Amino acid sequence: MQRKRQAIPLYMQILLGMGVGIILGVIALYVNAETFISNWITPWGQLFIRMLRLIAIPLIFVTLVKGIAGLKDISKFSRLGIKTLLVYFCFITISVVFGISLGLTVRPGALVNQEIAAGLQETYQSLIAQKTEEAGQVQGQGPLSFLNDLVPDNIISAAANNSAILQVIFFAILFAVASLLVPQEKVKPVVDFFDGLNEIILKMVAFIIRLAPIGVAALMAGLVTDFKGDGSLFSALGLYALTVALAMLIIMYVFYPLMIRLFSRKVGVKAFLRAMYPVQLFAFTTSSSAVTLPVTMKTVEEELKVSKDVSSFVLPVGVTVNMDGTACYQAIAILFISQVLGVDLTLTQILTVLFMTVLSSIGTPGIPGGTYVILAMVLTSVGIPAEGLALIIGIDRPLDMLRTAVNVTGDAAVACMIDKKETGPRLTEPT
Secondary structure, eight states, X not given: OOOOOOOOOHXXXXXXXXXXXXXXHHHHHHTTOHHHIIIIIHHHHHHHHHHHHHHHHHHHHHHHHHHHHTOTTTTTTHHHHHHHHHHXXXXXXXXXXXXXXXXXXXXXXXXSOHHHHHHHHHHTHHHHHHHHHHHXXXXXXXXXXXXXXXXXXXXXXXXXXXXXXXXXXXXXHHHHHHHHTSOHHHHHHHHHHHHHHHHHXXXXXXXXXXXXXXXXXXXXXXXXXXXXXXXXXXXXXXXHHHHHHHHHHHIIIIIXXXXXXXXOSSBOHHHHHHHHHHHHHHHHHHOOHHHHHHHHHHHHHHTSOOOXXXXXXXXXXXXXXXXXXXXXXXXXXXXXXXXXXXXXOOXXXXXXXXXXXXXXXXXXXXXXXXXXXXXXXHHHHTTOOGGGGHHHHTTHHHHHHHHHHHHHHHHHHHHHHHOOOOOSSOBOSOO
């Protein structure tokens, strides 16, 4: 009886694709075949990026509507729901601000050879000039001019433009909130439609992510020829990975324990951390906060003694809304790519990254690779070529595993903070 062959995990396929792309690029440099790479290899990587852009707006819109409209018990848990969402948004905002601060302080992309960076900047000169002109126009407008960029006058035209994603987010939130105020029996067909549409969109995302090894190989081959084989890129990538890992560990083992100490009446820091180790390991292994949800709920209810009413509401909402690790990572990744490509972000663009990362984290699906779609969208919105994703996709898998562990830890921390009922002495050790 023949043994069934085990499929190679997607992250290994992506790493192999990265390796193949580097080898192709190096060979092309040795045989002076850079034109062949740019004409016959790089377009496949650009096609992968286009597919990510293609799915970005449908994914954001459907996930947002489903996430908010799914809070059908909002009337019953009005105080609980508002409090939970406020805490989640505060956590995400703090995580993004921390990520931006760390990215601007460490500046991992600055390690790249400045001559290479200048060459890449020249490649995207027209796009950068366009964004500089747009920034100049914004400076000449009034203080409330951002409202015109937030509220669309035509949702169809807004949806047709990836740089107008904030307008799509505004319409999705307005649509979903309105659905909460309509009697459930009337809105049920719409909710069912979005449930089915969400499953289709996630399946499309899965199809596109399957093409990541080919896309990464093609894009990396192009990057190696663009960088002329310069080793500074790989030094920058190493510092970037260390920066992201440091940020994740600080959030998980400094920020969350501090919040538990300050705001949780029932759970001590040591008890929380010891109970969460198995959950973090499971999340790290699966890279999916959605798959980890049953384990998270079991631990929070049985080990940390959070009431079922709180855990059954806070944790499922957290899988959709609370993406602290993902939001912090996106901020660092965007700054890293901009630094490598030599694109200097203005204060307005950095604030746009902050605002959009906070909002778009709601639309990041809790599945492996879902972040790529959101990153492509945010990069495009601030004028950074989405092709820069090729710089980070190859080493993203371990970072994805780490930020998923952060996400589920944040969900559990919020559940412990929200559960204010005193059912006994403060829990200092897991039972």
